[in-house]
Amino acid sequence: MNGPGQITQLLNRWTDGDAAAADELAPLVYDELHRCAERLFRGERAGHTLQPTALVHEAYSRLIGESVPWQDRAHFFALAARMMRRLLINHAEAQRAEKRGGGELQLTLDEGQVAAASVAIELLDLDAALTALAAFDSRLAELVQLRYFGGLSIREMELVTGRSSSTLDRDLRLGRAWLQNRLSR
């Protein structure tokens, strides 16, 4: 049973301090994000831009499907942002492995595949930089993850973090600047 009821129960348990509930919830959220990606591509229109943040909100609608206390919602989006990042990195690693599949195989790659592998490597670099940021300022890294992988608006982040919009804006600018410098080294 993976319905909204189960998800809500897990969120409640997690909000109440049961860390094991997050472990149970993580694969459910990950799988739903993957399904959402497949479904959105299936119905993709010309010129449509699939955003990872849209996937997170879509997964929220499908998994929760009802209003929940904002504390639970905050926990869901924090987890979903982490799972979205993992999903992207898993796919990026697969693309990089494909590119590194040996000299002969590389000769058979078309331009599209090479381009896909290049952006995958950029994404992996960003992921590594974000991990480095988290090593000494986990709060900043978490905010960046919520905003850019979880797709939370500033208003939603105010609810999730309890910080003001002006503070969040400054923190996000600092996080972005640090990552930008790290990536340009």
Added chain:
Amino acid sequence: MRGAVTRQEWIKVEAAFHQALSLTADQRDTFVTGFAAREPELVLLLRSLLAADADGGHRLFDELATLARSVLCRCRPRP
């Protein structure tokens, strides 16, 4: 990027960055000059962060969406 700065030093840089954002360009120059006098070992980091913020911090995350979309294309169902 953070290099060898300590937690306490990072907190100083973070506070200075936040304050600098609230100032006009002229005020910011004066502020950074004052910071350099007080914290000569940290001013390079502060300047690089402010430069990155002014120059490309926003673009980086616009590009993230593009990167992510390209990577997510691998989720596309196979025909």
